[in-house]
Amino acid sequence: MEKLLEPTSDPTWVLVAEGYDPLREGIYEARFATSNGFLGVRGGRAVSRGSRWIEPHRTYIAGLFDIPGSEHPIPVLVSAPGWLESRIISTGGPLVHHPAEVASHRTTLDMRRGALFTGCRLIDHPNIAVHVRTMGLVSLNERALGLHVINLEVEYGQVEVTLEASFEGLGLGLLSERLEQDLGVWRTRNSNKRLAMAAALCLQIDGSELAPTMSGPFVWSWHWKTRTGQNVCLSRLVAVARGDSQDEAPDRVAWEKLEGARQLGWRKLVQEHEAAWSERWQRSDFEVQGDSAAELALRFAAYHLNSAVNPADEHVSIGARGLTGDDYHGHVFWDTEIYLLPFYTLTWPEAARGLLMYRFRTIDGARAKAAGMGWRGAMYAWESADTGTEATPERVVCPDGRIVEVLCGRQEQHVTADVAYAVWQYWQATRDEEFLLRAGAEILLETARFWSSRAQPEPDGYCHIRGVIGPDEYHEHIDDNAFTNVMARWNIRRAIDVVGLLRERWPERWASLSSRLALGDTELVQWQTVAETMATGLNPQTGLFEQFAGFFDLEEIDLTAYEGRSVPMDVVLGRERTQKTKVIKQADVVALLGLLPEEFAGDHADANFRYYEPRCGHGSSLSGAMHGLAAARLGYSDLALRYFQQAAAIDLADTHTTIAGGLHMASLGGTWLTAVLGFAGLSLQSDEIAINPKLPAKWRSLGFAIEWRGRRLKFRIDADHDLLQATLESGDSITLLVNGRQHEVRCDQATVCPL
Numbered sequence: 001m002e003k004l005l006e007p008t009s010d011p012t013w014v015l016v017a018e019g020y021d022p023l024r025e026g027i028y029e030a031r032f033a034t035s036n037g038f039l040g041v042r043g044g045r046a047v048s049r050g051s052r053w054i055e056p057h058r059t060y061i062a063g064l065f066d067i068p069g070s071e072h073p074i075p076v077l078v079s080a081p082g083w084l085e086s087r088i089i090s091t092g093g094p095l096v097h098h099p100a101e102v103a104s105h106r107t108t109l110d111m112r113r114g115a116l117f118t119g120c121r122l123i124d125h126p127n128i129a130v131h132v133r134t135m136g137l138v139s140l141n142e143r144a145l146g147l148h149v150i151n152l153e154v155e156y157g158q159v160e161v162t163l164e165a166s167f168e169g170l171g172l173g174l175l176s177e178r179l180e181q182d183l184g185v186w187r188t189r190n191s192n193k194r195l196a197m198a199a200a201l202c203l204q205i206d207g208s209e210l211a212p213t214m215s216g217p218f219v220w221s222w223h224w225k226t227r228t229g230q231n232v233c234l235s236r237l238v239a240v241a242r243g244d245s246q247d248e249a250p251d252r253v254a255w256e257k258l259e260g261a262r263q264l265g266w267r268k269l270v271q272e273h274e275a276a277w278s279e280r281w282q283r284s285d286f287e288v289q290g291d292s293a294a295e296l297a298l299r300f301a302a303y304h305l306n307s308a309v310n311p312a313d314e315h316v317s318i319g320a321r322g323l324t325g326d327d328y329h330g331h332v333f334w335d336t337e338i339y340l341l342p343f344y345t346l347t348w349p350e351a352a353r354g355l356l357m358y359r360f361r362t363i364d365g366a367r368a369k370a371a372g373m374g375w376r377g378a379m380y381a382w383e384s385a386d387t388g389t390e391a392t393p394e395r396v397v398c399p400d401g402r403i404v405e406v407l408c409g410r411q412e413q414h415v416t417a418d419v420a421y422a423v424w425q426y427w428q429a430t431r432d433e434e435f436l437l438r439a440g441a442e443i444l445l446e447t448a449r450f451w452s453s454r455a456q457p458e459p460d461g462y463c464h465i466r467g468v469i470g471p472d473e474y475h476e477h478i479d480d481n482a483f484t485n486v487m488a489r490w491n492i493r494r495a496i497d498v499v500g501l502l503r504e505r506w507p508e509r510w511a512s513l514s515s516r517l518a519l520g521d522t523e524l525v526q527w528q529t530v531a532e533t534m535a536t537g538l539n540p541q542t543g544l545f546e547q548f549a550g551f552f553d554l555e556e557i558d559l560t561a562y563e564g565r566s567v568p569m570d571v572v573l574g575r576e577r578t579q580k581t582k583v584i585k586q587a588d589v590v591a592l593l594g595l596l597p598e599e600f601a602g603d604h605a606d607a608n609f610r611y612y613e614p615r616c617g618h619g620s621s622l623s624g625a626m627h628g629l630a631a632a633r634l635g636y637s638d639l640a641l642r643y644f645q646q647a648a649a650i651d652l653a654d655t656h657t658t659i660a661g662g663l664h665m666a667s668l669g670g671t672w673l674t675a676v677l678g679f680a681g682l683s684l685q686s687d688e689i690a691i692n693p694k695l696p697a698k699w700r701s702l703g704f705a706i707e708w709r710g711r712r713l714k715f716r717i718d719a720d721h722d723l724l725q726a727t728l729e730s731g732d733s734i735t736l737l738v739n740g741r742q743h744e745v746r747c748d749q750a751t752v753c754p755l
Contacts, residue, residue, distance in 0.1 A: 007110040007117040026660025033324040037310030038143040040323020057082030063316040066188035075385035077330025082168040095122040111303040114277040128157030140276040144257040152232040167218035194243035196250035198258040284347040287703035297648035301668040311350040314357035325662020331383040334415040335666035337422035360439035362388025377449030411469040417487035448495030451488040462535040472588040478548040489534040543604030568619035586623035593630040625670020632678025641696040690737040722755040
């Protein structure tokens, strides 16, 4: 057995599932998914799933959206044909009829190597017994390529066998344009996108290649007689290309990528893939001493975050479930900018830039949405697919069969400020001038223009934003949501800052941009007035932000009386009653604490957290991590750790069947936020990096890496010795602020800072 086909032996880098559990197969398919930001493959069984399996192997292609029809005019992520179907047939028929029949099945996700491994024993007693091992991956080095290797070791038996390999779902959801033995081209029904897949298979018996018997498009079979000790290896390469317009030729691209992979050989392809993963782990790995479960959770999060993005494609972003499932139709939410972008900005700036360029490329859709609702500037879609047009369904069917109107597409508008927030954070962390001048400044200006038209002055002297939904989606049609208004004010002020920056450093660019946007001094003065008079709900005496106008007058509900419930609070109380209570779906004012801590003076941050935290029912997977971040910053480390564990458990515990529809990318990003911006206390302050560590009691140390303005740094917080070690691996020396004290960090030596 080749070492390449064995997973890493270090248990801190692998996830393992044993046997067969029909209730959890969908969970494992999502958890063990492999992806590279372009091509995503669910972690389903290949050889051992049986001949009566109904669902095909799910393969997703980033950006492959289609509108199914006029009765469902919402773009959805379309599944590509599955390319992993395999069957072994002996004299008695298929060796596997049902996965429950398979002895000792083991699935291993090797996060260090970015590959999925399986092992099992197939028996047709007394005729034959075969030990089967497989390895599957999608290349992080060449994103068009997927690889699957099956290794068979014959334990005993001299019988005639047939190995069949094929594609599944060739006619599901896509229209076939061309279907040959090893090349297929399909198109979507309504969005005019094209998909090409090319495949090459090679079977070797004891090192000698056996020619296949071809029986149809994307179907291969091999027939031979086994013997004890025989070793059989099937390698399957697939190349995938997406075409977004009719003048593109995805078939040519797929074929060229496949030919390159064949010349390279699958072993070299694995080596290059692993080298790409090694480089990613150098920049995003964690080490946690004293809490092996937390270390594994952080690596699991970083694995799937690194897997979810393709820096080379500015036309796509990351959906709520990544490429691990099709819940929410593959749509992009505010999750990407608020929960995911910090990870990419500080560990993979090229990826962060690509995601922000997706927002720039869809800004015309945001402008059209704003204009359609009577406002100016750019108002980003609550749910976005490939064009930026609003993709939120107008109504959905609840589990109890009721049809409910969905208002988020019109009322949940804070996503516009969230996009601007991510743009500014990226600029602060990278000083990417080319991005700012090409895209970032325009996003900031057009979103500020939207808010300045959206917030209306009233006789009380304040500008109000009425009729919205904040992050707490239990309350609709509300006025002056604190999160929305404060983020909008912040958005306007950063746009004014960027105007000053452009005028000072790039006056020609400012002249060109302001002329194209018809943005003059009169409008900028109006922006300043809106920012200065924005209603925020802040009570200066108590320091509390009222979550929205009238929130403090709602019914109090003691959530401790409902501990142990298995359903969200709006199901327990009913939607109508929930809207009349102070029960919060997810972090709202607490999210403001997480994103803009500077908005809370003195002990106001603590006062707001202590008020809102007990009233949150955590009806969203986004909630726990944001509470963990806020709690960690405030020094509530044990509480923060509990929230961290809850966020990690959403995708790692086997009790959450919702992950069958895909992993919760926001909660994965949120665990990174809690660890780095929370427990490590990392923040960016002007031209300095500040760290104020507050580790949980059981964490003896925390190690992590970041990138900042062209520098690569590694940190290790040692709680046992109250020390921080900072290592500058590349780039110019910097000033590090550790608990308020300045330390110079240079490239020639590690800097040790007392805590």
